[in-house]
Structure formats: C-alpha cells, structure tokens
Amino acid sequence: EVQLVETGGGLIQPGGSLRLSCAVSGFTVSSNYMSWVRQAPGKGLEWVSVIYSGGNTKYAEFLKGRFTISRDYSKNTLYLQMNSLRAEDTAVYYCARALEAATGIGAFDIWGRGTMVTVSS
C-alpha cells in the first residue's frame, strides 16, 4: 500500500529546531520527487521545499535558509530539518509525492496526513 506517514511535530519555542520525518511505503522515496507543503491554522496551502529524484533541492524564498530537506534511502524516509523556528512557522506540515511532468515536477498525487508544528513560548 502506498502511504506517507509524517512524525516529529510538536510544541517548540521560538528559535528552536525540529526535524520532521515522512516514512514512505509502497514506493522508493529516492526515485521520486518529494515535497513538503504546509498549512497554517485556518489558512491555505503553502509550498515549502522539494527534493528531486537526482538529489537537487529547492526551497521557498521565505524560509531564508532555515529549513533543509533530505532523504534516507535505507529507511525510505523523507526529512525536513527546521531551524530558527518562528511563530509564523506554526502549521500542519504535509509531505507529498509529485508526479513527473514536462517541467520536471508535476502535481502532488500522494499526501501524508500531516504533522502539527506549533512554535510558541
């Protein structure tokens, strides 16, 4: 069964760090484009980062270098290391698999259930 399961969320103080994990089953994470998308409480969807099958990574500009996306082939898991967290990073964080498109990355066809990150003192 194809499944994505995010873990690692929780309550963290401003300035702190957190690492989110996305355990993948049913396909190989390193052979696919994988992304993180977040959703602040009561708000819309916001793309965060992507890692290409070849290993290249891209990030939303507003992150300003605070987050790092990575993957572990042996654990078939995607990660998001989040540093210097701010209140505005409070959101549900989803991992998602992207289809291939002519531009490279296409639509997100498989999503996890999300993990909540709350940044507050």
Next chain:
Amino acid sequence: DIQMTQSPSSLSASVGDRVTITCQASQDITNYLDWYQQKPGKAPKLLIYDASTLETGVPSRFSGSGSGTDFTFTINSLQPEDIATYYCQQYGNLPFTFGGGTKVEIK
C-alpha cells in the same frame, strides 16, 4: 513568483447544481495546473492535473479546463460528499503556488 487568483472564496449551492471555480495565473503556465479537494482535518486530495486530466478514481462529475493564464474547475451535479475546500496550484515554475481556496457548502 506566480500569483494564483482563485474565485470565489466561498460558494453555497444545492445538491445537483453545477459549480464552477476559476483560477487565474499572473503569467502563462501553459497547462501546468492542478486542483485539490481538502476536507476538514484531512490532507488535500489530487483531483485534476495538467489542467484537465482526471486523477484515477476521481468521479467524472469533476472536470477542469483552460490553458495559459485562465482555468476553470467544475463540479457537475454537486453531491453532499463534495463539501470541501478546493485549491488550484501551478507547477509551471518554482516556487509552486496555490490559489487561496474556495470553500464549497450546501445550500
């Protein structure tokens, strides 16, 4: 960044009605647009990609059209289980950007 302007932000319709949502991109994205359905407390679900291709398993009452900068999403014959928020998203250019969402309710 490409801005995605989605309208309306909410709508109320009766069961069986035809519902239409529009999404306008701030620049040409060819057909690199998809539509998601999100129910409260759930992850988004892909309904349509490449502007008009129905994802496997999605009911045929959902459809999409458009190219360039103007796109339309339609639900033919609204059903009670279609109550959700719908989002468009462009993947023609990084950063990927979403529309603001349309909340669909039953009248």
